[in-house]
Amino acid sequence: MAPVTEPARPKRVGIREVAAAAGVSVTTVSHALNGKGRLPESTRDAVRDVARRLGYRPNLSAQRLVGGRTGLLGLTLAHPGSGTPATLTDIAYFVQLLTAASTTALARRYALVLSTGVGDSDDEVWQQTSLDGAVVVDPVADDPTVTALRAAGTPVVTTGRLPVQPGAEESEPIWVDNDHVDGTRRLLTHLERAGARRISLITAPLLTSYAIDLHRTYQAWCHERGVEPDVVIAQDDLGERAGFAAAEQLLERGRPDAILGALDRLAVGAQLAAKARGLSIPDDILIAGYTDAPAHLHAEPSLTALQLHPAEIGRRAVELLIALVEDEPIAERHVVVPTQLLPRGSTRRRR
Amino acid sequence: MAPVTEPARPKRVGIREVAAAAGVSVTTVSHALNGKGRLPESTRDAVRDVARRLGYRPNLSAQRLVGGRTGLLGLTLAHPGSGTPATLTDIAYFVQLLTAASTTALARRYALVLSTGVGDSDDEVWQQTSLDGAVVVDPVADDPTVTALRAAGTPVVTTGRLPVQPGAEESEPIWVDNDHVDGTRRLLTHLERAGARRISLITAPLLTSYAIDLHRTYQAWCHERGVEPDVVIAQDDLGERAGFAAAEQLLERGRPDAILGALDRLAVGAQLAAKARGLSIPDDILIAGYTDAPAHLHAEPSLTALQLHPAEIGRRAVELLIALVEDEPIAERHVVVPTQLLPRGSTRRRR
């Protein structure tokens, strides 16, 4: 059924209209607006003026058609292979990263699309819709998503580094990452200064670079002080329950005077476990979390944590990716974003 | 600096190559692949076969250029005007909705882009990048985002209804929503059956349709039973702290034997407040939350809640939006998604 009265959108003004109104050719308009060609400033200004007055906005599809790019960037959400969708663990971290990434992309006229990763039903879609580039968040070793993208010749920036098998070389490492080594050291030092002597670690499976970094740094730190490392690797959902179980294990087999939880929810679980055993925080045991969350402020006692900057990570990753896509020279292939320590009640110095 | 060896992606196969390989014209290829024109099935099959063998994938930009669409759909994340980005309250709900929406869009060759809404720096971008359509999540009355989109002639589907001023008429209401009226009644009935007689409500500011629905349904339910409604509207962040404060208020001024929290985190806060006052759940007071979250299972006691289906909401919204964009006939302008009650420990029937 044909609509009776076609609403008839006012038919967008194109480059031709601008050219006509400005009394120049379309070539000149294009040149003027894109800063190309040889034109005196006066002409550029005049054209820009007319374009603005007419509300001209270039047609994206046309620009992309001639430019040979789709204007689409991908961002993977899940950890394929780990079994655990990242959405369940550090969801707030993700949303901030994603929002910043999307905004950054949009500002440069790219559209950021979400994917849950290779292996899903999205798999085909990734193939179907050719992306100009992709950000892969927290890749695992031999990450299938990264592999597939590289095979397709798609530029990739990872958030967190791609873990490599010992001996292997990372071929084309371009990444953005939090400074986990520094952050972990800072947390450990903070705990030490607060009086801790036997610090235990609850961490995530060593699949992603951040988990590996944390673990290595902790080991090195212990080694430097000649103390035995005490680690539990949390399984399953990496939520409060996993943290609780891991902390119980730690408290059962030893007498840690501090616990560092490698994810916010692990730390919360550890806090609950300590309380459940009748331990007083921070008098009997110190608790610190590895990533910050709004709820930490309201915990009892408030939870010391390391503040990461997911938005910054997302922004930088997209900037890097776009530079890659547009063959711009990239100054630095790696970006390391510093962290901040937020000391709170759970690690108040002992009297 | 020109690269020494251009990697030279294998130059994608276009419709021309397919036509040549199949021994037909590009027109025929286009017709065969898109199910248009008058062609015998045999020709179609042959063409499809060649296309598949060659790995042909149509150039999106070209299709869009001729089709006059950008292939971009927007999804707003924030509640403009409410001051509170929705990301902070029901973040899990959002991520699920978003993921499903994105996947659905991708399957139909649309890219879903995220926006934080009108008024931000994204504002310009919305104007710049013309969207084919947009999903607005939980719009508020006179929602500026919706208004701006409509003014631009962009099709809009809302998730949750657009609250209208009394007397005003919603002009072009196309929405997808949870069945909040039914859900609220179900929860209230459940509490009543478990023995509750004085049920209090903690809810969000009455800006979005779901808050309004909840509130109205609660009021009506009370009226039917001839009991006085007892409501606190939580302020600020709508998190655990707000729920805690609201519950304290309720417990101070009256003796409710059940509290219904209109958002998961409000309910958690209420649970904490009840415990803090030394009340036993469910013996002294019943607690139920309005939306489910994984943590509810592990709460002590586990928290009764209503399960919503954000993924379904997101999927349906995008389907509706695409139908709108492509001028397909839309069977139903409204979609109501049912909810499920998850009875758990916090509302165990009293002995």
Add this chain to the structure above:
DNA sequence: GCTCCGTGAGAAAACGTTTCTTCTGGCGAA
């Protein structure tokens, strides 16, 4: 034997840009 019509298929225009190439004066140097 002519016309008409339906089927199958292709030529070419169109979509709105960017970019490569060409054109035109004018001015300075020889």
Add this chain to the structure above:
DNA sequence: TTCGCCAGAAGAAACGTTTTCTCACGGAGC
């Protein structure tokens, strides 16, 4: 004066599709 060069600007091709026309052919109806 002539040549060459350069700034300034425009013409036209190209990007890869879809879609509108047009065309050829053969069989049915008269």
